[in-house]
Amino acid sequence: MVSTAVPAGGLIEGSAVLKSHLRRAERTRKLRAVGLVLPLFLFIMVSFIIPIGVMLFQSIYDPDIRTLMPNTAAALDTWDGADLPDETVFAALVQDLAAAQKEKKAALIGRRLNYEMSGLRSELVKSGKAAMTMTAGPYKDQMIAVAPIWGDRATWAVIKRAARTYTPYYYLSSFDFEYTADNDVVAVPEGQAVYKAVFVRTLGISLLVTALTLVLGFPVAYLLATQPPRIANLLLILVLLPFWTSLLVRTTAWVVLLQTQGPINDLLMLTGLVDERVQLIFTRFGTIAAMTHIQLPFTLLPIYSVMKTISPSHMRAARSLGANSFYAFARVYFPQTLPGVAAGCLLTFILCLGYYITPALVGGPTDQLISTYIALFTNSTVNWGMGSALGTILLASTLVLYFVYNRLVGIDRMRLT
């Protein structure tokens, strides 16, 4: 019916035909857009998305005990956990330990169990050797004689939990929770809790550094954007200069500056502001000073580039309409810089969350950020589970923050013209 109503040479507005024409016209544009982003998309897939997927998986995938102690794991499936397991479980244990010992894998079992109950590693090595020599049962008493841990119900609870292929253990640890012998989840005792404080510290320092870069960077960006080109270019080079040196060099420079015998302390002494040299390096102050310096251009440049696009005639118009300089700035200029402020702050904040080298070199030893721990687990102790869990939590909290922020500031809605 629609087509018969179409007058010659034209289409009826609002008709389905018109919509389909629009869709067809848009389709080629969309195809071209897809073609343009495809190479980058593939690259990101391989180098970013897939590794992140693997990381997510690693944080819950825990097959070690199930594969290294298959018999024990199977035997424990029916154990109710109320008492010590019976002889069949001990027989399976001896069989598994002997096999593992032969393949030199007893230490691996020890390492995994040690995460949850410290001291188990050495006991397992000892038990492994003993299991090789055992020929006949009953094994229960023999094993308890070799290592008293086998007489402890808690040891068996750890093994039964660790025998699950998928485990929430790493996430629980990351939030400072642990299991009791009765499989209840409880908070880690006050003195041993680590990660919650680390997360709070990481967020706090990132927020503070972001705020500092904004406070320091905004006026400079304004100056850059409003000066005549000759002066502005010179200033811009000064701002960009740190960008041309590597992060490591800049951090090392801060090490030199902040030392107890370094120039900042020299100056403080010389001017008589302090009586004795103050500890600047290896403190929270050192971390924040160095990070603020390094992050400054990241906050400043997006703000600057947005300010550049704000026509000076806007301020003039506001003034001629009766606004004093302050009011004009607050109502007309500042709101237009918000997309830049939002972009710059977000960039700095997210980069801060992942800071590693700088806090490691100039920060206090007990004042490290989350990345230090992730690096520790992946590089030194090879505890992929913990490293992945912490990394995933960092990623998730960054995403959550991004969405909350987006809700509040509306990066999507504001165009970066």
Next chain:
Amino acid sequence: MANTAAEDAANAPYVRFTDVQKTYDGEKLVVRDLNLDIKKGEFLTMLGPSGSGKTTTLLMLAGFEVPTQGDIILGDQSLKNMPPHKRDIGMVFQNYALFPHMTVEENCAFPLDVRKVGKAEIQTRVKRALDMVQLGGYGKRRPGQLSGGQQQRVAVARALVFNPKLVLMDEPLGALDRQLREQMQLEIKHLHERLGITVVYVTHDQGEALTMSNRIAVFNDGEVQQLATPDTLYEEPQNSFVAQFIGENNKLRGTVRSLNGTICEVDVEGGGAVRALAVRIGGVGSATLLSLRPERVKINPPSGSVPNVFPAKVEELIYLGDHIRTRVSVCGHDDFVVKVPNAEGRVPFQPGSAITIGWKVEDCRALDVL
């Protein structure tokens, strides 16, 4: 008969520039010795070539540039040391300068917000202002969603909504295409007539200036060359710059042979003597430039009807519909243009024809040499 007080007030200057000078670099004067009176309710246009100091003059009036010398008075107040936001002057910029993060309504409400006008009154005044520029239905849009002409109207509405003492417009129509520009010219002109506001308008388009203004100040090189009504400016240019800047103009170089009151006789360089109005010349023997409007030249004038008659040769004919632009060579000048009205149908000559041309004494003005 003595003038009444009301007449005095009407003739008293509303804006007065006294010996205003401006230099940006301390070397070149961008505005030199500007003396200019603007009457209340007047539409005054500053017209001049690029770089002649129009914008600078406007910015000094608005308070964004400080005169390096002299004083400007608005109403009965000196503007010296008065910051822009206290001057109560509405300004329309070439690039509109609408605030992109505010809707059209918010833009128009801005000057009222600043002045702490009540909510309800703001609403009615903004609505009235938008209706005035025929944008009643566009209040909720952002400037980015409007066409150039609509944006310009919003800018005009915003500059008028707070009833300013004075409205300044710096080439407000420069970015629009010709048709829209002509339409907006009339709209602004009618707004001015209806509201009785005082407008200072800057343009370098003479057609625009002639269309809209009560008076035009022709600027060149930081100086007002002539300040007059549009017709006076066209009919009686006081110097060669104005004569050439406004409308089309034939130039004949020559030397003054004799001077008799307001009439002089000039020997034209290529031969021939012309009788002309002595407007701006030195004494006998000085060089002068004769200025003559193309439409005031008569072709084959009946003998005795005009005092200046010369033989000429037709070089080129350009058909322009309402008239035929005819280039002839006369008195050794071959860039002499005559506009022949297209009233008699076909013109009786072709390129190469020998004709005579002539003009009246009062149509030919002897001016200074540029």
